[in-house]
Amino acid sequence: MVVDRRFERDERAALFTPLTVRSVTFRNRIVMSPMTRGYCPDGIPDEAVLAYYRRRAEGGTGLIITEGVAVDHAAALGDAGLGENNIPLLAGDRAIAGWRMVTDAVHAAGGKIIPQLWHQGAMRKPGTGPFPKSATVSPSGIWGPLGRMTSIAPSFIPSDPHIGEPMTECDIEDAIAAFERCAKNALVAGFDGIALHGGHGYLIDNFLWEGTNRRQDRWGGDRARRSAFGAEIVRRIRTSIGEEFPIFFRFSQWKQQDFRAKLADTPEELAEVLCPLADAGVDVFDASVRYFNSAAFERHPGNLAGWAKRITGKLSMAVGGVGMNHGMYDKGDGAKASDDFEPLIQRFKQEEFDLVAVGRGMIGDPLWADKFRSRREFLPYIPENDATLF
Template sequence: MTEQQSATREALFQPLEIRDMHLRNRIVMSPMTRGFCPDGVPTDDVVAYYRRRAEGGVGLIVTEGVAVDHPAALGDAGLGENNIPLLGSAASIEGWRKVVDQVHANGAKIIPQLWHQGVMRKPGTGPYPDVASVSPSGIWGPLGRMTSIDPKSIPADPNIGDPMSDALIEDTIEAFVRSAVNAVEAGFDGIALHGGHGYLLDNFLWEGTNQRTDRWGGSREKRSAFPAEIVRRIRAAIGEGMPIFFRFSQWKQQDFRATLADNAAELREVLMPLAVAGVDVFDASVRYYNRAGFEGDPASLAGVAKKVTGKLSMAVGGVGINQGMYDRDKAAAVVSDFGPLFDRFNAGEFDLVAVGRAIIGDPQWTTKFRNGDATEPYNMENDGILS
């Protein structure tokens, strides 16, 4: 490494304070569903899996998606019916406490990603197979778009049920708040909300699934009202000290080419209600961090999110790996040219860098990256192993 390269690399190893959370560096393990929690309870293997990543030097871990404590939150995610973690039962809270303790003992911080599948939940599956799936307008999304979803799982009729009633909306908000309070009890350092990828919060944000004309829909700001209310109520319940992260995405599993916003001004309309409600960090979920968020401005989506909200932002997508997620039929190779990452970080586009598959492939990734050492590749054939 030249002196200049090692200086830019070290910039990613400066600590960061977000509210009361102290991070030793800017590298974050991105949330990744694994499906190794029988009956929703993290096992000793799960404890060891996260411990290894903390030992490997990461600053913050965002856990795999954890089902919100709501009967319609979770269906079969293709990983066995009951293997997605919960944060509701006493056993699940106890299981997470063991994960948190081991991560803390190794110098990292950890926050759970609260996940409600909304229209993506497969009806008739999950811990409560008899309950109906919930969604803002009873619409799965427009059919016939570019998607990675198995055709068997795409409904023939996009009208999949009733729009959520006010009572059900309130019930769901309370479930998010209850889960956040359970996270505090388990010792987590903050909260992450899954607001992307075509799941419930995103179903409210996106016009393709939100056709409401009441206070929860009608304009970009109003489509943000439901996730913003969840943020506001979580903030009121957990206090001022813990940070709240919010993941959003333009793309949806139903429609890879969907957008919430087509320019920075529109993105501001989407994100400001969330920022005002209490979000500290926007996690812009894209497949390639090194791409412009919008035409005409080279800034990444994380960069634009930071610019329009004045909040912190996190980049993700293809760090250390040559294929974007969903290009997973191709073999993924290690990428060791971090020039564009350093350039964008040094330009102040984002404050944190999330790394997904590279950290599954190599628990020691963060330390090796810091030292400029070779890392192990990610092989999706091994997704069925918790190594």
């Protein structure tokens, strides 16, 4: 018998070991990061969307986390600058059937796929979306502090940070129920788990962040109480979907309203935010940063994913600039594919995190995972390719 020894001493091989989370096994540790695209006509995945995800699975990706999928709530979706009628949905027979075609195709290619459930919260532009007369919701009726570092176009920034009334108990229950309904629909559509978007200034993050949550009831106050909304969503989803399927939770320090915002300044403070979510049933924390190799806290070398794993005891996923020459929104001469993977490999070897999410690199090259494994050259990253590389 001939033994293939090409990869025996290849440090990249560790990233191609399987990982089982609850009852689901991913064939490797490479994940396609969720990235909003806006190519679902009337919110329904079509053959082009199917082909887009299938090619990434055929390219060796272990797990695909879909673009943000709007939950079944009147204020969940509005103009995100991508065509408000083209953001995917996960409610109604047509949407579920469309996603079923996608999940079947990904499974046939050997991959796994989970949807990222998304509510825009304060970031929804009033008067837009499928229900333009519905008020934009935020825990305290606040968009966030104005005049901070952001990449948001001025036309999307309100002139007054107070965008409405604080959410009532009924409003909060309606939003939680919408996440729960869509989680159930996800299993009918054949998905392998659930991902929640709890970062970037959207609704769950609006509750986590003191810049948008000024409440003093059970949904606000200190960090642990600001986590109660997200924890209740996780708890209800866990009850609805059972014990077999994993739940991923994306969180971020930075917000679209304020790139320099922080949920926590120390590991101890981060524990106050994340431990209630872990106790509620999160399996994997998706720590969204603009560059994965950055230290999360002063005088502490670990990155944000590493600290999430350390303080909660749960699995974690690193994301941010993997395979690119600089992080998202960083200044420079344009993002380009990079072959400097030494920091990534060393941090993974130290068990700082368990999964690696690739965003822009995988937009540019659907074969990214296989090419990373075999050290082949990547296709260049060109944002416009997102619409054409199926």
